[in-house]
Amino acid sequence: MMGLLWNLGAFLLALGILIAVHEFGHFWVARRCGVFVEKFSIGFGKSLWRKVGKDGTEYTIAMIPLGGYVKMLDERVEAVPAERRHMAFNNKKLWQRSAIVAAGPIANFLFAIFAYWIVFLVGLPAVKPVIGEVAPQSIAAEAGIVPGMELKSISGLKTADWESVNMAMISHIGDESMSLTARDPQSGMIVDRTLDLAHWSFDPESERVLTTLGITPFYPKFTLIISQLVEDGAAIRAGLRLNDKIVAVDDQPVTTWQQVVDSVRSHPEQALTITVKRGEETVSLPLTPAAKTLDNGEVIGYAGFASARDPWPEANLIHLQYGPIEPSAKRQSALGSW
Known part of the structure; x- marks a missing residue:
């Protein structure tokens, strides 16, 4: 309220x-x-x-x-x-x-x-462009990009946050290659990498530039604690509550939120037993996910709940500030060329 x-x-x-x-x-x-x-x-x-x-x-x-x-x-x-x-x-x-x-x-x-x-x-709060995952055999993987790297610059342009990374990468559409510098997660040294873009295919209207290169940004992990419930959803009807911590699905222990998601998605209109920690007690509840049809025709289960993420590591957070002239350039960059 x-x-x-x-x-x-x-x-x-x-x-x-x-x-x-x-x-x-x-x-x-x-x-x-x-x-x-x-x-x-x-x-x-x-x-x-x-x-x-x-x-x-x-x-x-x-x-x-x-x-x-x-x-x-x-x-x-x-x-x-x-x-x-x-x-x-x-x-x-x-x-x-x-x-x-x-x-x-x-x-x-x-x-x-x-x-x-x-x-x-x-100034604006932002997160450093730290890589979470790199798809095998992708353009990024072949260039030697590894999880944990922090992108420092692309073709000489400093990349303080993911917005600047995206803008810099998009500017390379049609180019044969793209050079970048990054902080190696093991040694802490700044290293140079060159991405071969000769076979890069990117549709700005339906794809994300990072995904097409094989890069997934780092995000804090999802917890197993329920932080959101959809009104009149299957989760509420099953008796689940905010701050319940899911510990098992069909008596199988779970350690990641993705395990919960996979179980729910694969059981549309099929009963599951969700075991949660609620304060000091353990409660088992019957959950029947609703059926949801995706655009491609696939039918998946939908429970109507979501979990919270772990807090961002302090080392990944930054506060971006610009001088009296720089905001004008930033605004023009965000809006496109005039």
């Missing part, structure tokens, strides 16, 4: 900021063009706070935070005294009216760029 309220509060705060920026764009340009603004409102409905400024504009925060508006002097809405007609929106030149209308969206666009820049300037 607290999580829901927190998310709702964060959503309303973000929405309020976007609305304020949007309406301020209209307001600021209108004032620059000599249009009198009667009211600047964030939200609709009953006013929660209001103040009339020295400029004669009424500033308001209203009860319903799902929009806002800037009310400008306009002869099409109400009669305007002759001495104030020069401040009416409808009496301004076409380019001025167009600028006022366009100012809201433009303000939001500029604010998005500024916010993105601030995020990278302050």
